[in-house]
Amino acid sequence: MTPAPVDGPGLQALSPGATVLLKRLDTLLEGWGTGSGATPMIMPPLLPVAALSRLDVYDNFPHQALVVSTLDLTQHQEGASHEKFAQNALEPALFGLPSAACFAVYLHHEGRALPDGTTVTVLGRCFRREEHYDGLRRLLGFHMREIVALGSHDFTQEHLRRFEERITALADALGLTLRKEAATDPFYDRGGQRALLQRLSPVKHEFLVDDLAIASLNVHRNFFGERCGITLDATGHAVHTSCVAFGLERWLSVLSARYGSWEAATEAVEKAAVAFGGVAPAGGAAR
Amino acid sequence: MTPAPVDGPGLQALSPGATVLLKRLDTLLEGWGTGSGATPMIMPPLLPVAALSRLDVYDNFPHQALVVSTLDLTQHQEGASHEKFAQNALEPALFGLPSAACFAVYLHHEGRALPDGTTVTVLGRCFRREEHYDGLRRLLGFHMREIVALGSHDFTQEHLRRFEERITALADALGLTLRKEAATDPFYDRGGQRALLQRLSPVKHEFLVDDLAIASLNVHRNFFGERCGITLDATGHAVHTSCVAFGLERWLSVLSARYGSWEAATEAVEKAAVAFGGVAPAGGAAR
Numbered sequence: 001m002t003p004a005p006v007d008g009p010g011l012q013a014l015s016p017g018a019t020v021l022l023k024r025l026d027t028l029l030e031g032w033g034t035g036s037g038a039t040p041m042i043m044p045p046l047l048p049v050a051a052l053s054r055l056d057v058y059d060n061f062p063h064q065a066l067v068v069s070t071l072d073l074t075q076h077q078e079g080a081s082h083e084k085f086a087q088n089a090l091e092p093a094l095f096g097l098p099s100a101a102c103f104a105v106y107l108h109h110e111g112r113a114l115p116d117g118t119t120v121t122v123l124g125r126c127f128r129r130e131e132h133y134d135g136l137r138r139l140l141g142f143h144m145r146e147i148v149a150l151g152s153h154d155f156t157q158e159h160l161r162r163f164e165e166r167i168t169a170l171a172d173a174l175g176l177t178l179r180k181e182a183a184t185d186p187f188y189d190r191g192g193q194r195a196l197l198q199r200l201s202p203v204k205h206e207f208l209v210d211d212l213a214i215a216s217l218n219v220h221r222n223f224f225g226e227r228c229g230i231t232l233d234a235t236g237h238a239v240h241t242s243c244v245a246f247g248l249e250r251w252l253s254v255l256s257a258r259y260g261s262w263e264a265a266t267e268a269v270e271k272a273a274v275a276f277g278g279v280a281p282a283g284g285a286a287r
Numbered sequence: 288m289t290p291a292p293v294d295g296p297g298l299q300a301l302s303p304g305a306t307v308l309l310k311r312l313d314t315l316l317e318g319w320g321t322g323s324g325a326t327p328m329i330m331p332p333l334l335p336v337a338a339l340s341r342l343d344v345y346d347n348f349p350h351q352a353l354v355v356s357t358l359d360l361t362q363h364q365e366g367a368s369h370e371k372f373a374q375n376a377l378e379p380a381l382f383g384l385p386s387a388a389c390f391a392v393y394l395h396h397e398g399r400a401l402p403d404g405t406t407v408t409v410l411g412r413c414f415r416r417e418e419h420y421d422g423l424r425r426l427l428g429f430h431m432r433e434i435v436a437l438g439s440h441d442f443t444q445e446h447l448r449r450f451e452e453r454i455t456a457l458a459d460a461l462g463l464t465l466r467k468e469a470a471t472d473p474f475y476d477r478g479g480q481r482a483l484l485q486r487l488s489p490v491k492h493e494f495l496v497d498d499l500a501i502a503s504l505n506v507h508r509n510f511f512g513e514r515c516g517i518t519l520d521a522t523g524h525a526v527h528t529s530c531v532a533f534g535l536e537r538w539l540s541v542l543s544a545r546y547g548s549w550e551a552a553t554e555a556v557e558k559a560a561v562a563f564g565g566v567a568p569a570g571g572a573a574r
Contacts, residue, residue: 008331013395016327019327041303042305045298045414045428046414046427046428058363062358062365063358063360066357067355067356067377076345083336085379085380087377088374092372
């Protein structure tokens with residue numbers, strides 16, 4: 001089947017088989033979160049530029065940023081065939097498309113005092129402008145499931161250890177050969193001091209199948225806690241945060257390569273879900 | 288709980304209870320679609336401006352439009368605290384945020400010949416700039432579940448009749464008093480001829496609880512078929528299309544008012560799902 005015009009670079013419609021697999025996989029991962037006490041939430045699909053700016057997003061990732069404008073109706077010509085809107089047709093951009101699902105979690109908790117051991121799980125559609133796009137492996141718009149920990153330093157470290165074990169076990173169950181690698185994260189890479197610190201104590205680890213990162217473990221220390229004024233209720237200090245993130249279309253890519261069809265891959269994920277003690281999938285609803 | 292800074296006008300985080308209810312409700316509605324033979328798909332979250340322009344979106348709804356730009360890095364100042372990005376900081380907008388979930392379905396099928404009786408169901412995040420926002424009743428970004436029919440005129444009419452019955456029965460089961468009203472749709476409202484035709488034969492009906500439309504039935508005749516070059520394989524003529532659309536946050540709003548809590552509303556939806564012959568909900572995963 002030839003790609004439809006809507007499937008431009010970085011944007012793809014998921015076939016029915018891929019759609020079912022994405023939902024099954026996400027149900028498993030969300031269940032890991034909620035089964036560990038995470039509260040499931042749905043976050044706003046756009047975030048204010050001013051809020052993302054407080055998180056240094058536009059300093060660290062300006063080349064990846066996508067921002068949202070309304071149209072300047074005084075410039076709007078009815079009946080025109082629009083290929084694009086030039087700058088003078090746009091009003092200033094007040095909203096940004098998120099590049100990671102967890103940003104909204106920190107911003108949502110801005111100014112709050114939280115108990116240690118707070119976890120939240122979200123599925124977000126995330127957006128990154130890239131130099132090149134590559135099928136389901138590198139998209140402009142993609143799904144990211146995250147399980148986010150907020151609390152003491154120890155808790156946020158334990159959170160990552162717990163999910164590292166599960167990721168490894170899931171890859172085993174699915175017959176995926178996974179490699180763990182330290183990665184750099186430009187959130188902490190700007191000053192010489194921080195760059196040095198990061199080499200001594202990496203803040204991001206990725207799990208790769210061949211050369212494709214399908215999941216990551218991220219330590220933020222108290223960066224988001226400080227920027228968003230989120231405190232640990234017992235101490236009044238800024239919370240530490242960490243998150244485990246899954247790029248769902250990338251899982252689809254490696255699973256379809258491993259199993260040869262969406263149906264076989266979906267069956268494998270359903271079996272793994274049962275083995276992980278998850279509930280049976282909802283079955284007929286989306287098949 | 289005070290609204291978090293991220294919950295600006297038109298953008299809201301859904302609480303854990305609201306999140307679970309939205310998923311349960313959507314599972315029921317998606318099941319209506321797939322149970323009737325619809326293929327479930329996930330569509331790209333952004334669509335090219337040029338594609339949406341072919342559907343007259345920017346002629347009919349320019350005031351509601353939200354479009355997406357990358358940053359002009361030659362204008363970008365590192366370390367600046369961004370409240371918004373002025374026009375001269377933006378590159379031309381190539382992508383639009385969809386205002387309805389079904390646009391991507393027509394664009395995905397562009398240039399194809401389809402069998403009569405084709406149905407597709409999608410859940411989309413949709414975006415409309417409004418003069419005023421109002422809690423979950425009127426949002427800038429919201430979830431829309433649609434079940435879309437493509438085929439003969441008769442099939443697209445039968446599609447709406449079938450789902451009208453279900454919507455009425457679901458409202459009964461949930462204790463919601465529903466009113467059906469003809470509505471105007473600016474897609475067909477531009478010329479005098481079309482406006483007249485629409486009054487004689489409405490192309491949009493809404494189902495309202497008090498003054499809030501929570502679902503709609505939409506007849507497009509062969510408008511999208513012609514614009515997208517989608518043909519009926521048996522005749523070679525442009526397909527007719529129709530769709531049934533559900534604004535999920537609006538359902539949340541009326542259900543929480545009716546039941547007094549997310550939990551009670553979720554229980555009512557789960558009971559209704561069983562009564563409708565749907566599968567049992569996935570249970571623990573998201574509770």
